[in-house]
Amino acid sequence: MTMFGIRLLCCFLSIGTALTASAPPANRGFLHGKLQPFVDSLALPSPQRQALSNTLDQDSNLGAFLSGNDYQSFGLVVLACLSLRSILGNESVDTIPVNQTEAEANWSQSCWRAPTCLVVPESAQDVSKALKIIKFFKSKFAVRSGGHSPNPGFSNINNPGILIDLQKLNQIEVSADKKVARLGPGGRWGDVIAALDPYDVSVIGGRIPQVGVGGLILGGGFFHFSGEYGLAGDNVKEFEIVLSDGAITTANADHNVDLFWALKGGGANFGIVTRFDLYTIPVKNIWFQVTIYTPDQVPAILDAFAQWQNQGASDVKSTVALIVGLEATTVGLIYSAPADKPGAFDPFYSIPPAVVAVAPGNGTVLGLTNILGTTFSNIPQRHDYRGASSKIDVQLYKDVYAFWREQAMAVHEATGANMTFTLQPVPVNLVDQGNARGGNPLGIPRINHQWWTTLVDWENAEDDEQVRAVPIATSEKWKELGEQRGSYIPFLFMNDGSRDQSPLSLYGAENLARLKEVSRKYDPSQVFQTLQGDGFLLSKV
Numbered sequence: 001m002t003m004f005g006i007r008l009l010c011c012f013l014s015i016g017t018a019l020t021a022s023a024p025p026a027n028r029g030f031l032h033g034k035l036q037p038f039v040d041s042l043a044l045p046s047p048q049r050q051a052l053s054n055t056l057d058q059d060s061n062l063g064a065f066l067s068g069n070d071y072q073s074f075g076l077v078v079l080a081c082l083s084l085r086s087i088l089g090n091e092s093v094d095t096i097p098v099n100q101t102e103a104e105a106n107w108s109q110s111c112w113r114a115p116t117c118l119v120v121p122e123s124a125q126d127v128s129k130a131l132k133i134i135k136f137f138k139s140k141f142a143v144r145s146g147g148h149s150p151n152p153g154f155s156n157i158n159n160p161g162i163l164i165d166l167q168k169l170n171q172i173e174v175s176a177d178k179k180v181a182r183l184g185p186g187g188r189w190g191d192v193i194a195a196l197d198p199y200d201v202s203v204i205g206g207r208i209p210q211v212g213v214g215g216l217i218l219g220g221g222f223f224h225f226s227g228e229y230g231l232a233g234d235n236v237k238e239f240e241i242v243l244s245d246g247a248i249t250t251a252n253a254d255h256n257v258d259l260f261w262a263l264k265g266g267g268a269n270f271g272i273v274t275r276f277d278l279y280t281i282p283v284k285n286i287w288f289q290v291t292i293y294t295p296d297q298v299p300a301i302l303d304a305f306a307q308w309q310n311q312g313a314s315d316v317k318s319t320v321a322l323i324v325g326l327e328a329t330t331v332g333l334i335y336s337a338p339a340d341k342p343g344a345f346d347p348f349y350s351i352p353p354a355v356v357a358v359a360p361g362n363g364t365v366l367g368l369t370n371i372l373g374t375t376f377s378n379i380p381q382r383h384d385y386r387g388a389s390s391k392i393d394v395q396l397y398k399d400v401y402a403f404w405r406e407q408a409m410a411v412h413e414a415t416g417a418n419m420t421f422t423l424q425p426v427p428v429n430l431v432d433q434g435n436a437r438g439g440n441p442l443g444i445p446r447i448n449h450q451w452w453t454t455l456v457d458w459e460n461a462e463d464d465e466q467v468r469a470v471p472i473a474t475s476e477k478w479k480e481l482g483e484q485r486g487s488y489i490p491f492l493f494m495n496d497g498s499r500d501q502s503p504l505s506l507y508g509a510e511n512l513a514r515l516k517e518v519s520r521k522y523d524p525s526q527v528f529q530t531l532q533g534d535g536f537l538l539s540k541v
Contacts (some may be wrong), residue, residue, distance in 0.1 A: 001283050002193075004098060005089030005538065007050050008114065008177045014465075015173060017449040021120055023357070025200075027164060029415055031056075031057055031062070031063045031066060031141060032053075032057055032347070034066045035053060035056050035057060035066075036053065036359075038136050039052055039053045039056070039133055040134070040247065040295070042087065042129055042133075042541070043321055044217070046273050048087065049092050050416050052083060052086060052087065052115050053323055055082075055083075055086075056079075056083070058459050059078070059079060060080060060379070061075045061076060065137075066068065066226060070293045072161075073160060074159075074160045074248065075341055076118075076137050076138070076139070077093075077116045077137065077139045077140070077159075077160035077162065078096075078116060078160075079137065079160065079492065080133050080134065080136075080137035080162065081093065081095050081096075081117035081131055081138045082095070082127070083137075083485075084117065084119055084129075084130060084133055084162075085117070086281075087129055087133075088119065088121070088126055088130070089130065091120075092119065092120050092121065092122060092126065092293050093117055093119050093120075093225075094117060094120075095116070095117045095120040096116060096117070096159070096226050097114075097158065097523075098114065098115055098116075098117060098118045098163075098373070099118070099144050102118055102165070103115060103118060103156070103163070103351075105117055105144070105165070105167075106144070106145055106147035106148075106149075106156050107146075107149075107150065107210075107383065108149075108150040108152075108229075108381070108382055108383040108384075109209060109380050109381060109382045109383075109461075110150065110152050110376035110383070110384075110461070110464070111147070111149070111150065111151070111152050111153070111154070111155065111381045112156065112369075113153075113156040113157055113158045113161075113163070114158055114159055114211075115142070115157050115158065115159060115161050115162060116160050116161055116162060117162055117163070118163050118165055119162060119163065119164045119165065120166045120167060120168055121164065121166065121168065121169065123274075124168070124169075124240060124242055124274040124275070125170075125248070127166075127169075127272050127274055127493055128242050128243045128246040128247070128248055129151075130164055130246075131242055131244060131246050131272065132163075132245070132529070133321065134162060134245040134527070135244055135245065135246075135525065135527050135531070137386045138531060139160075139161065139531065140157060140160065140161040140162070140264060140531055140532075140533055141157065141161060141162040141163070141164060141531055141532060141533065142154070142155055142156055142157035142161065142162075142163050142164070142532065142533045142534070143155065143163075143164045143166065143215030143268060143272055143367050143532075144156060144163060144164070144165045144166065144167075145166050145185045145186055145212035145213055145215045146188060146212015146213070146214070146215060146216075146524060147212065148210070148211045148212055148215065148216075149215060149380075150383035150388045150498075151387055151497075151498065151534070152499060152534070153499075153533050153534030153535075154289070154499075154533075154534055154536075155383060156214065157533040159509055161168060163535060165186075166184070166185045166186035166214060166272075167186040168186060168229050168273075169184035169185055169186040169187075169274055169275075170184045170186040170187040170188075170191070170213075171182070171183065171184040171187070171275075171390075172187060172191065172195040172196075174195075174199050174280070175197065176221035176467055178199050178201055179181055179279065179280055179282060180198060180201075180277050180278065180279060181201075181277070181278050181280050182277050182278075182346065183203075183213050183215050183275070183276045183277075184191070184213065184274070184275060184276075184277060185212070185214030185272075185275075185276065186212065186213070186214065187212070187213045188209060188210055188212060188213070189205045189206035189207075189208070189210075189212075189213065189216070189233065189369070190209020190210060190369055190370075191209075191213050192205055192213065192490075193205070193209065193365055193369045194369075196280065197284065197364065197365070197366040198214065198519040199280075200282075200284045201280035201281065201282060201283070202225075202280065202281055202283045202365045203221055203232075203235065203279070203280055203281060204221065204223045204225060204226060204229050204230065204231065204232045204234075204235045204281065205232055205277070205278070206221070206223070206232075207218075207222075207224060207321075207369075207462065208372055208373070208376055209369050209370070209372065210373065210376050211369060211375040212476055213276065214245065214273060214276075215495075216232060216305070216495060217232045217233055217236065217266050217273075217276055218233070218263065218265070218266070218268055218273065219233075219265065219267060219493075219494035219495040219536075220232065220233050220264075220265040220440070220442060220493060220494055220506075221231065221233055221378050221495065222442065222451070222495065222496055224319055224321070224334050224336070224368075224425060224448075225281065225283060225304075225319065225336050225363075226319075226430050227313065227315075227316050227318075227319050227425065227426075227429055227430050228316040228317055228336055228429065228433075229281055229428055229433055229453075230434045230436075230437065231264075231430065231434060231440070231442075232278070233434075233440055234264060234378050234437045234440060235279050235435055235437070236263070236264060236277065236278055237252060237253075237277040237278065237279055238250055238251065238252040238260075238275075238277040239251045239252070239260065239263050239273050239275070239276060239277075240265070240273065240275035240276075241259070241270065241271040241272065241273045241278075242271055242272045242274055243270075243271045243522055243523065244271060244342075244522075244523045244528060245525070248274075249261060250365050250503060252539075253320075253438055256394040257438075258514075258517075258518050258521070259518055259521075260438070261438060261439060261518075261533045262441055262514075262515055262518040262519075264434075264439075264440035264473075264505075265440045265441050265442045265494065265535070266441050266518075267494060267504070267535060267536045267537075268516050268528065268532065268535050268536075269515065269523075269529070269535075270518065270522050270523060270528065270538075271522065271523065271528065283336050283337075283365060284363065284364055284365055284366075285337070285338050285364055285366060286334065286335060286337065286338070286362070286363060286368065287335040287338060287342060287360070287361065287362050287363075288332060288333060288334045288335065288358065288360075288361075288368055289333050289337040289356070289358055289359060289360035289361070290330065290331070290332045290333075290352050290356075290357040290358035290371070291330075291331050291333075291348075291353035291356055291357060292328050292329070292330055292355035292356075292357055292454075293328065293329040293330075293331065293351065293353055293354055293485075294328065294329075294354050294526050295326075295327070295329070295405075297329065297351060297354075298324055298329055298401060299398055300351050301322070301324075301329055301331060301351065301537060302321070302349075302394055302398055302401065303347070303394055303398070304347035304348045304390055305320060305322055305347075305394075305423060305425075306345040306393075306394035306397065308345065308347050308348070308400055308425075309392045309425055309448055310345065310392060310448070311328075311347075311426075311448070312343075312344035312345060312346065313343040313344070313425060313427045313448065314344075314427075315342070315343075315428065316429045317335050317336040317342075318333075318334070318335050318336075318344035318345060318397075319334050319335075319336075319343060319425060320332070320333060320334070320345070320425060321334065321463045321479045322422060322424075323421075323422050324401065324420060324421040325418070325419075326352070326405070326409060326412055326418065326419065326420065327406060329382055330357070332352075333345045333348060333360075336427050338362045339362070341360060341513070347439065354403060358371060360538050363502070364485070369519045377457075381457045381458065381459060382457070382458050382459065382460075382461065382464065382467075383455065383456060383457055383466055384451060384455075384456040384471060384498055384499075385454065385455065385456075385471075385496050385497065385498055386453065386454050386455050386471035386472070386474070386475050386496065386497075386498040386501065387452065387454045387475070387492045387493050387496030387497055387498070387501065387503075388424075388449060388451075388455075388474075388475045388478035388479065388486055388492070389449060389450065389451050389478075389488075389489040389490075389491040389492065389493070390449060390450060390451065390452070390478060390482045390487045390489055391447065391448075391449050391482075391486075391487040391488075391489060392448055392449060392450065392487075393482075393485060393487040396478075396481055396482055396485055396487050397403055397455045398424065399481050400452075400474065400477050400478055400481060401421055402475045403473075403474065403477045404419075404421050404454075404470070404477070405421070407469075407473060407474065408421075408470050408485060408526060411467055411469075413467060414466065415458055415459075415463040415467055416458065416459060417456060417457065417459075417463065417467045417470075418456070418457045418458070418469060419454055419455070419456045419457075419471070421452070421454060421474075422452065422453050422454060422455070423450045423451075423452055424450060424451040424452070424453065424471050424493075425448075425450055426444070426446065426448070426449050426450060426451055427448050428446055428448055430444070431444050431445075432446070433448045436512075441507055441511045441514065441515055442491075442493075442494075442507055443506070443507040443511050444491060445491060445492070445507035446487055449489055451491075451493045451496060452475075452478060453493075453496040454471045454474065456468070456470070456471055468498075471498065472498075472500075475501075475507035482505070482523060490506050493507050493537055497526075497536060502536070502540065502541060503536055504536055504540075504541045505541045512538075512541060515538055516538050521539050526539070
């Protein structure tokens with residue numbers, strides 16, 4: 001244990017002792033009146049209910065809090081954690097010092113935190129109890145699905161605060177007719193694709209197998225076949241969600257319709273989703289190839305990409321994964337059915353690759369997913385994303401790329417940071433598929449366009465500002481040059497957003513107002529706006 005952990009443990013024990021100090025007799029009746037409805041709402045077995053009631057009834061710090069007097073906020077969070085542990089058990093609640101490996105399960109080092117306690121629910125009912133306790137004690141909290149967001153504070157929290165980790169809500173079930181997959185938020189997309197493969201179906205989900213289910217869907221979810229079937233959120237049949245008062249409910253096309261719409265890209269603003277029922281797609285056997293190009297070939301690759309966007313992308317079964325790095329460019333050509341050199345990709349075939357990483361041919365979605373998994377590094381690093389959008393404009397692509405490369409190379413030489421320049425194709429059919437399924441709150445323009453993003457990796461915290469300056473400047477360059485050319489689109493895909501960006505503010509005034517209305521309806525106490533540690537929150541817009 002580190003010295004920091006020892007100090008926290010000592011503090012925890014001393015406060016825990018202080019918390020058990022009896023409340024003055026005159027205040028016990030008042031305290032009991034405040035506590036009993038809360039304890040009853042937890043629906044605990046009688047002995048457990050009585051023990052919890054007795055413990056809380058005698059706590060002077062809690063009495064001060066409920067009476068509106070001065071109280072110790074850290075002590076209140078500790079009491080909330082002790083209450084959670086007494087209800088859910090030691091296996092589900094880890095308190096100070098929280099297991100470092102579990103607390104630091106987030107992908108990016110910049111997101112590593114030390115919460116007061118770590119709660120690992122095993123059911124929606126466990127999540128319900130956790131939220132009731134968090135609301136009652138007014139404890140700060142964070143929710144982690146897969147922890148792949150690189151944004152600090154979005155899926156972890158420091159002491160004093162409670163981290164709810166959904167890792168055990170990782171169920172994968174397929175309906176008898178194979179048309180619906182029932183997924184838990186704590187699952188990983190690689191496991192999902194592998195589980196669906198024997199059924200000869202897939203779902204619109206995550207391209208990288210290590211990414212978690214929950215956060216990706218709530219941000220929209222862009223997949224290889226989104227041009228054909230829409231975003232992941234558009235393909236949800238039903239959400240099971242725990243609201244801020246602990247109520248467990250569902251949202252679908254017939255029930256809680258406004259909430260159903262909001263959850264399809266509105267982020268973590270409305271509750272904790274404990275189950276996603278996704279429509280499956282009849283796609284297993286596909287065609288793909290992966291080729292590598294040298295930096296001097298990037299202009300030709302960008303020409304081919306724009307040409308495909310304008311022509312080949314009309315075949316909605318085709319998509320292109322384009323990742324430009326500092327030393328090499330990777331192009332993945334993917335077709336959602338067995339094929340033999342699909343004509344949609346003709347603009348690329350004439351460019352000789354430096355390396356054929358995956359030869360052209362037919363395979364499966366699972367095979368492609370496994371290949372992509374080998375490109376993912378588990379070495380602890382600091383990471384960042386960023387996003388911007390534009391119309392199809394090959395000259396704009398080239399101009400912004402030239403700006404980015406100069407900046408990125410300079411920072412790479414100074415810090416060792418690696419960055420990518422990625423264009424994600426967004427055809428009109430992606431929008432149409434979402435609209436056909438009742439719409440979503442994103443406000444995506446109904447034109448062929450692209451979503452630019454970048455993945456930034458580096459080692460040292462002291463380099464944060466210098467490294468992040470490159471993607472920040474590049475997103476500003478997209479806006480500057482794009483507006484000059486009439487090609488800029490004021491839209492930001494939430495899953496690509498960086499900590500200082502505001503995707504919700506670009507969803508359109510009407511959609512934003514509607515999202516806030518849904519938030520007030522289903523979370524009248526605004527728990528997810530005031531107690532949730534951070535995120536793309538409506539309260540920040």
